[in-house]
Amino acid sequence: MKTLSPTIGYALLGFLRQRPLHGYAIHQQLSDPVGLGQVWQLKLSQLYALLGKLEEVDYVTTEVEMQTSRPPRKLFHLTAAGEEAFAMWVRGSVTHGRHLRLEFLVKLYFARQEGTTVALQLLANQRAQCQLWLSAEQAKVEESAGEYGRLVHRFRLGQIQAMLAWLDDCQGVIGV
Amino acid sequence: MKTLSPTIGYALLGFLRQRPLHGYAIHQQLSDPVGLGQVWQLKLSQLYALLGKLEEVDYVTTEVEMQTSRPPRKLFHLTAAGEEAFAMWVRGSVTHGRHLRLEFLVKLYFARQEGTTVALQLLANQRAQCQLWLSAEQAKVEESAGEYGRLVHRFRLGQIQAMLAWLDDCQGVIGV
DNA sequence: GGCCGCATGTAATCTGTTACATGATTCT
DNA sequence: AGAATCATGTAACAGATTACATGCGGCC
Numbered sequence: 129m130k131t132l133s134p135t136i137g138y139a140l141l142g143f144l145r146q147r148p149l150h151g152y153a154i155h156q157q158l159s160d161p162v163g164l165g166q167v168w169q170l171k172l173s174q175l176y177a178l179l180g181k182l183e184e185v186d187y188v189t190t191e192v193e194m195q196t197s198r199p200p201r202k203l204f205h206l207t208a209a210g211e212e213a214f215a216m217w218v219r220g221s222v223t224h225g226r227h228l229r230l231e232f233l234v235k236l237y238f239a240r241q242e243g244t245t246v247a248l249q250l251l252a253n254q255r256a257q258c259q260l261w262l263s264a265e266q267a268k269v270e271e272s273a274g275e276y277g278r279l280v281h282r283f284r285l286g287q288i289q290a291m292l293a294w295l296d297d298c299q300g301v302i303g304v
Numbered sequence: 305m306k307t308l309s310p311t312i313g314y315a316l317l318g319f320l321r322q323r324p325l326h327g328y329a330i331h332q333q334l335s336d337p338v339g340l341g342q343v344w345q346l347k348l349s350q351l352y353a354l355l356g357k358l359e360e361v362d363y364v365t366t367e368v369e370m371q372t373s374r375p376p377r378k379l380f381h382l383t384a385a386g387e388e389a390f391a392m393w394v395r396g397s398v399t400h401g402r403h404l405r406l407e408f409l410v411k412l413y414f415a416r417q418e419g420t421t422v423a424l425q426l427l428a429n430q431r432a433q434c435q436l437w438l439s440a441e442q443a444k445v446e447e448s449a450g451e452y453g454r455l456v457h458r459f460r461l462g463q464i465q466a467m468l469a470w471l472d473d474c475q476g477v478i479g480v
Numbered sequence: 481g482g483c484c485g486c487a488t489g490t491a492a493t494c495t496g497t498t499a500c501a502t503g504a505t506t507c508t
Numbered sequence: 509a510g511a512a513t514c515a516t517g518t519a520a521c522a523g524a525t526t527a528c529a530t531g532c533g534g535c536c
Contacts (some may be wrong), residue, residue: 135523152487162450174525176489197533199487212390229402229463233456240452276416279477280409283470287405290466294459301455311495328515350497352517375515390497 132185134217134230136168137178141187141206141214142238150193150201151176168234179204187213219249221257225284228254228291230244240302247302255295262288308361310388310393312344312407313354317382317390318331326369326377327352340345343409355380363389394418395435401460404467416478423478431471438464 143154155172159165170178182188189211193201206214218239222232232254239247265288269281331348335341346354358364362374363386369377382390392395394415396479398408415423441464 150487151489162448162453166448166453166456171525172487173489173527180489195487199532201487208516226402226405228459233459236455237452272338272342275477276413277338277342279474280342280411282473283404283409286466286470287463290462292463297458298455301451326515327517328513345495348515349499349517356517373516375504377515 130184132181132187134220135212136234137181138187138214138217138233139168139238140175140178140182141210142218142241144188144204145205145214145241148191148205150203151179153202154204156180162238164234167237168230181191182210186210214238216279219246219253221250221254223257225261225287225291236298244302245304247256248299251295251299251302255292258288258292258295262292306360308357308363310396312410314363314390314393315344315358315410315414316351316354316358317386318394318417320364320380320382320386321390321417324367324379325380326379328377329353330380340410340413343413344406358386362386378386395422395429397430399433401437401463401467412474420478421480424475427471427475427478431468431475434464434468434471438468452462461462 136149140154143149143157149157151172155170155175157163158168160172166273179188183190183204186207188204189207191203191205193203218235220235222228222235235250239250262285265284267282269278269285272278272281285300316330319333321327325333327348331351333339334344334346355364359366359380362383364380365383367379367381369379373464379427383439394411396411398404411426412423415426438461441457441460445454445461448454448457
């Protein structure tokens with residue numbers, strides 16, 4: 129059986145938690161200008177490609193629904209394996225700072241849907257991860273010789289500190 | 305004639321400003337652990353590919369230098385067009401926040417080599433660009449309905465503010 | 481008649497990264 | 509003898525994005 133390393137594609141499973149949907153309908157929800165649309169824009173063609181990959185690894189199954197005077201739809205159902213993969217994905221921190229901009233914000237969107245507990249888990253995990261980055265950078269600042277190296281590390285420190293501040297902010301907004 | 309939109313590949317032209325070099329030697333300078341090596345890691349094969357593209361658009365010309373008991377070297381010379389392209393690139397701000405991490409830091413490295421004036425030009429340009437992003441985000445925060453939207457925009461604001469603070473910091477370190 | 485909405489996809493392209501191929505010399 | 513250095517590249521693969529292909533029905 130094929131496998132698929134966790135990517136942002138896993139997010140699509142979140143749309144199928146409540147009820148099966150077809151690709152076009154997922155795209156409409158995705159494009160909501162006050163929801164995920166602000167963060168994640170993807171074309172229909174790209175969406176279909178991602179759904180195809182999720183089917184290959186058996187996280188979803190498909191069923192064709194015929195319609196009169198409309199093209200047939202392909203309904204995507206979440207499998208047990210898919211549910212588990214989603215549960216892992218939505219709680220786990222991202223592995224690199226550059227993934228906060230997109231993947232983490234998408235995680236947060238779905239984590240909030242899953243409830244306060246899950247959202248707080250996600251935030252705590254990511255906070256721990258950011259702390260690790262911070263320590264690693266601080267260690268490098270010490271040893272880094274040269275003015276350029278100091279500038280580089282100060283940049284990274286600033287970005288990570290802003291992330292941490294924001295994560296704390298989120299915990300305040302979401303938590304009790 | 306082929307063209308090439310400004311990318312980080314332009315940075316390689318900066319190595320050829322003083323004297324012509326061959327690919328292997330460029331790679332050694334690039335890998336300096338207290339210089340660019342902290343920011344930009346690229347494999348030799350990737351470097352040769354980039355140099356090939358710069359040759360296609362006539363920013364560099366090549367000359368083969370034979371050696372006894374060593375493989376022949378391909379020396380890259382900077383052309384007038386290449387010099388101009390580099391001068392534009394090294395002063396110009398990056399067009400997206402995610403390019404600060406890599407491309408902007410590389411620009412800064414070469415801008416400092418070009419002298420204080422160029423470095424300060426680069427910082428000023430990027431600062432103006434960041435201010436635009438900030439204003440745009442602040443406008444969106446006003447109109448954004450929904451808690452999720454507010455969280456998203458606060459994240460982006462935080463990142464941009466950290467960039468601005470760092471740019472100011474750099475101006476202080478580099479400027480008189 | 482022409483454009484928009486519904487509904488699905490394939491193909492091409494671009495960028496970035498990794499793996500592989502070659503071959504002489506010098507160092508341990 | 510084996511590893512590292514010098515020196516160049518091609519090929520393959522992964523990911524994201526864009527462009528293109530198809531076809532019906534309803535609205536203006």
